[in-house]
Amino acid sequence: MIKILAVLLLAIAGFYLGYKLYKSNKENDQTVSMYATLTMICALVGGIVLISYLLLKGSPWTGENKVLMRYILLFCLAVSFIYLGGKLIIRGRKGDDRLTQIAGLSWVLVTLLASGYAISYVSKMNEGWTPERQKALMDKCIEQNASYGYDCPCFVEEVMKKYQTNEAYNAAMKGGNEDKFHEAMDTLCPCGVKSYSESEVESIDF
Numbered sequence: 001m002i003k004i005l006a007v008l009l010l011a012i013a014g015f016y017l018g019y020k021l022y023k024s025n026k027e028n029d030q031t032v033s034m035y036a037t038l039t040m041i042c043a044l045v046g047g048i049v050l051i052s053y054l055l056l057k058g059s060p061w062t063g064e065n066k067v068l069m070r071y072i073l074l075f076c077l078a079v080s081f082i083y084l085g086g087k088l089i090i091r092g093r094k095g096d097d098r099l100t101q102i103a104g105l106s107w108v109l110v111t112l113l114a115s116g117y118a119i120s121y122v123s124k125m126n127e128g129w130t131p132e133r134q135k136a137l138m139d140k141c142i143e144q145n146a147s148y149g150y151d152c153p154c155f156v157e158e159v160m161k162k163y164q165t166n167e168a169y170n171a172a173m174k175g176g177n178e179d180k181f182h183e184a185m186d187t188l189c190p191c192g193v194k195s196y197s198e199s200e201v202e203s204i205d206f
Contacts, residue, residue, distance in 0.1 A: 004054050011047025015040050030091070037087065045076040063130040070122045074115060081111040133166045154189035 018039030025032045052072045056065040088104025091097070129137075134156055141152040163169040173181065 004051055007047055007050045007054065011043050011050075014043025014046070018043060034087075037084070041080050041083070045080055048076055049073055063126050063132050067122055067126045070125070071119070074118050074122065078111055078115040082108050085111065128165055129160050134160070137166075137169075149190070150185055151189045155185060158185065158188050 018036045018041075021039060022033060022036035025036065049072065053069060056069050059065065085104045085107030088107060089101050090104075092100030092102075092104060137156050137159060138152055141150055141155045144150070159169055163172060172178075
């Protein structure tokens with residue numbers, strides 16, 4: 001909580017500094033105006049990103065939280081660049097500067113395209129066999145060892161090879177398919193009944 005409060009105070013101070021710089025620009029110097037705008041944007045975006053990180057990191061740092069953090073970062077950066085691009089377009093129109101307008105429009109379009117690609121990439125990061133799902137599968141194997149007795153790292157690897165997602169694996173375990181699956185695993189990953197400590201489970205590299 002202290003870290004969050006410190007970041008919030010720094011963000012407010014940075015934003016206020018940029019605002020005061022903007023208001024003190026009596027001569028309407030475009031360079032000073034741009035620096036003031038950048039100062040306010042950096043303070044605002046930095047505060048949002050850091051506070052979001054501290055809140056999400058404070059809870060279990062799951063794959064879902066990591067994806068959410070990336071969405072927040074992408075949103076903040078995209079809005080900042082689009083805003084700056086819009087400022088260039090407005091400045092170009094006021095000064096009848098076609099080159100500045102083109103530069104601002106290009107900045108906006110590139111930001112939108114890059115953001116769309118990044119969102120598409122991030123949205124797929126939580127699909128398939130995430131570390132959390134692999135860990136859950138490992139735990140399930142260890143629990144089943146009293147009945148089946150598998151080499152659990154081998155078990156997890158074979159399941160990931162056979163099924164692309166956790167949902168596909170769970171669906172395949174319904175009905176009589178589960179018995180056939182365990183028969184195949186008896187051949188692929190036999191080891192006898194073996195227990196694993198928590199440290200051994202965490203040290204396995206998938």
